[in-house]
Amino acid sequence: MRLRDRLGLPPSMGIRTKLVLGVAFVHLLLMTIFVFDLVQRQREFLLAELSNRTLHHAQVLAVASSAWVLADDLVGMEEVLESGVRGGGVQYAMIVDPQGRVLAHTKREITGRFLIDRESRNALSGRQEPHVYFETEKSLYAAAPILVAGRLIGWSMLAVDKSATSEHLSYVTRTGLAYTMVAIGIGTLFALLLSRSILRQLRFLLRGVDNLHSNILDRPVQVVAEDEVGRVASAFNRALASLRSSLELLNREVIERKRAEEALRRLSRRQVGAIEEERKRIARDLHDELGQALSGMQFCLKSMQGEAERSNSSLEAPCQKLSSEVERMGVSIHRIANNLRPATLDHLGLLPAIEALIAEQLPAMGGKLSVKTDASGFRRRLPPDTEMIAYRIVQEGLNNVIKHSGASHVHLQLTVNHPNLIIAIHDDGMGIDGHRDGTVEGTFEHGIGLIGMQERAAAVGGKVDVKSRRRGGTTLRAELPYAEI
């Protein structure tokens, strides 16, 4: 666990707050130790001094009263006590004999009585030297033996008020607390000033980071310090300049690449257009010229067959066979011309052309494949290039399904999602990975068909994606922008 977590500080606390709190806490800790030590030393010193003074006081009383104790002179003892209790915070004083009988007391009514409490009795039976025999929160109790010729003849006992010492300790403590507060205040002020100096550069740096986050790269961080943070700011500026330079280079490359791609796309579109135009011309020539020639030839052969039939000539059979061949050639030429450039596409539009394509190709599968077309709402005509490319993609896609997928169902979906035409062909075949088992040469993704589809789509700024799962069918999805064409 981090220190911050241990201290329970909020994670969002700023450096300034941390610095100020840290300095304040350090001051508080150090001053606490200092004041604690100071007060303890003062306490020990004052108590020792009070103890020594009290013991000295008791001893003076003992010495001064010894003659009066010897003379059992109560008046003399009282005079000694009266002079002895002046000053020094003496609460009371008394002179007792070794048996604990009070010979004289500052409270005269106590004279003649016997001390009976345990502490006093212990003091009387204790060591025959001045000693503090009890101490309370407010008072110090001392006793000094009255010795004459080494013989104990009594004790002087007194109680001294400690309130002056306690008050002085309280004063020292209050002063210490005040110093602590002042130290914390000064420390905090210095921490604020220090943090202001340190954080100024950091604030500029953070602003630079924010600018970087907002992709504003042309505003370097203002360097106002030469310390470590200032060096970081300089390094940040260098990195920012390098990043700006790299970004400009990258942008130029991207622009150039986009230009190149656009040029390529235009070239590709022209190429596709040229191909389609060539197909169209070939189809027209086939239809118009060769078809007309075959029709003429058919007509001649029909005439020849009719003459032969009427003349019962042996040429009837060859003419009939030849006429059938010419007719079959005409059908083939029509089919070839239609494949090169379906006339339905030009005359009726994409959807009828696709429906005609499906109707034409399904019989070849012998009823094994069903195609569902979903083009609800798709009735509009699109730019000719787009329709042609869409037709070719559908044509190539269906061709791939028929050739490689082994599917039994195909779902074709045409959607206009302005500004794109979206073509989706999904089959329930074995998927592209199934062919990797090795039954078909050339994979789908690397096949010329897909590449051709992608090139065609790219010619109009579109794209073609294929997703396939092993034994889970294949989905071909093409997006063709039409608005820009």
Add this chain to the structure above:
Amino acid sequence: MSRFWLLVMLCLSGILAACTPEKASTYEPKYASNAPPGQIGQEYIFAVHPLHNPKRLFEVYQPLIELINERVAPAFHLKLEASRDYAAFEAKLIARKFHIALPNPYQTLLSEHHGYRILAKMGSDEQFRGILIVRRDANIETFADLKGKAISFPAATALAATMMPRLFLIRHGLVPGDFEERYVGSQESAIMNVLYGKTTAAGTWPPPWEALLRRRPELINELVVRWETTPLVNNGVVVRNDLRPDDVNAVKDVLLTLHEHERGRTILKDIEIAKFETADTSSFETVRQFVAKYDAAFGPRQP
């Protein structure tokens, strides 16, 4: 509250803890009218008149008290008591505070009028004389030199130190009023007055003078005994007449046999007598005669 603030509060409480008193109990001594059981048995007060200052008196006579206490225990024990001055001693004697007392000869006679009887007396009567001390540089050679001078005495009723020197001076040509009498409370005080020039002469008697010289032998270079009186009967030992005879006899036995053993002789040496002697009222007849002459010379004494 976060741990940080708890830590801050802990620091502040640390400072405050420094001034927190550790001891919280209160205490007041307890007193009773009677002594705790077994503390005090039968106690007799043994008083000595102010031969010395109280401490010196204790030093000299406490060994005697301890010896007697050893011999008479556990029947009773003695407690030595000094007095501030002669007047205080006589006041307590008249008030019958003392059970046993060692008064001077004059006070011995006085005690008989207040319920005491004479039990014994100090021996070595030849030492019981008065002396007059002067400074060596005071040029006091004749009694006439004392005329108009101040003489310090312990107390008016100090027989050897005051009464005998005063009567001695009268017998040698001076008359009352030729010198000023200053009563300064104790033997040593009288001598110190001369030493420091406050008085011209001091009346005292040999034991305190010799004791002082033992402690401060250099004083012999400054002070000198100019005159000494003829001796009289030494101090008496009196007992209050209500004491149990057995107790009185026990004390008397110890006193009268002191000179017979080493410890006793040591005590007697400190007291500066050879022994204690049996005495009665007749033993102090010469004192009565002296007092009569003294009264005749100076008139009735103030109590």
